[in-house]
Amino acid sequence: AQKVTQAQTEISVVEKEDVTLDCVYETRDTTYYLFWYKQPPSGELVFLIRRNSFDEQNEISGRYSWNFQKSTSSFNFTITASQVVDSAVYFCAQRNTGFQKLVFGTGTRLLVSP
Amino acid sequence: DSGVTQTPKHLITATGQRVTLRCSPRSGDLSVYWYQQSLDQGLQFLIQYYNGEERAKGNILERFSAQQFPDLHSELNLSSLELGDSALYFCASSVGQESDEQFFGPGTRLTVL
Numbered sequence: 001a002q003k004v005t006q007a008q009t010e011i012s013v014v015e016k017e018d019v020t021l022d023c024v025y026e027t028r029d030t031t032y033y034l035f036w037y038k039q040p041p042s043g044e045l046v047f048l049i050r051r052n053s054f055d056e057q058n059e060i061s062g063r064y065s066w067n068f069q070k071s072t073s074s075f076n077f078t079i080t081a082s083q084v085v086d087s088a089v090y091f092c093a094q095r096n097t098g099f100q101k102l103v104f105g106t107g108t109r110l111l112v113s114p
Numbered sequence: 115d116s117g118v119t120q121t122p123k124h125l126i127t128a129t130g131q132r133v134t135l136r137c138s139p140r141s142g143d144l145s146v147y148w149y150q151q152s153l154d155q156g157l158q159f160l161i162q163y164y165n166g167e168e169r170a171k172g173n174i175l176e177r178f179s180a181q182q183f184p185d186l187h188s189e190l191n192l193s194s195l196e197l198g199d200s201a202l203y204f205c206a207s208s209v210g211q212e213s214d215e216q217f218f219g220p221g222t223r224l225t226v227l
Contacts, residue, residue: 033214044116045204045218091157095214101170102147102216104157 002027004094006105013082013112021077021108023092029053034068034075035093035102045091051075082112117141118219120205126225132193135222139186139207145169146188147208147216148180152201163188164210195226 003026013019025034036048049059051068059066063080079086092105117140127133139146148160150173159172163182174180177195182188192199202223206216 035215037218043202043223044220045206047116047215047217050214101159101162101172102149103159106156 002094002096002101002103004092004103004105006092006108008108009106010109010111013110015084015112015114016081017112018078018080019082019110019112021079021090021092021110023075023077023105025073025075025092025094027094027096029096031097033095033097035095036066036075036077037091037093037104038088039091039107040088048077048090079110082110084112084114086110087112116217116219118205118207118217120203120219120222122222123220124223124225126227127195128227129195129197131195131226132191133195133224135190135192135203135205135224137188137190137205137207137219139188139205140217142209143207143217144186144210145208145216146182146186147206148174148188148190149204149206149218150201151204151221152198155201157204160190192224197226200224200226 005024032053034051038046065078067076089107089109091107093102119138121136144165147162151157160174162170166182180190202221204221205219208216
């Protein structure tokens with residue numbers, strides 16, 4: 001069975017703080033994909049990153065970085081020097097190969113105050 | 115802008131009614147997916163079409179149906195609407211069955227009164 005857990009319901013930080021959003025997944029498949037999506041107040045879902053299960057290299061994109069650890073089934077997302085525009089709900093998702101169903105976590109609402 | 119379009123943006127209707135939501139995928143994408151986002155259920159996969167054929171079904175009610183047309187646009191039909199069907203309905207698209215990223219449209223917010 002597939003399951004994605006985002007234990008943090010809401011996080012509040014002050015601008016310029018670093019923040020890490022946690023994601024723990026469950027799957028029986030050995031090959032799978034992990035994703036992060038951002039949902040700003042406007043409501044659309046914005047794709048941020050995809051990670052393959054066979055590639056455990058961490059990734060950095062500007063102020064965003066992702067830490068994938070297969071041993072703990074975690075795919076955490078860190079925003080460095082957060083900004084007010086980062087305020088949104090962030091969803092972690094997982095998909096097995098061959099079947100395009102995305103299983104989402106419940107999301108973490110990030111509030112960045114000036 | 116993801117390139118996926120959805121109409122209408124908002125829809126308000128009454129219980130028992132039927133509505134149709136429309137989605138146009140990104141140019142070149144053959145797969146279309148429908149998702150429902152509600153407060154109590156979160157983001158749930160409903161159904162996937164690939165090049166006109168149904169490929170996968172998730173938590174889609176029997177009152178709901180979908181199809182993908184030859185021009186690859188898709189429609190989600192919701193009938194005998196109930197208050198609990200009020201939600202944000204997303205369409206997503208990807209290049210093909212084995213593609214990875216799904217790009218989401220802006221969603222249709224359905225309110226059933």
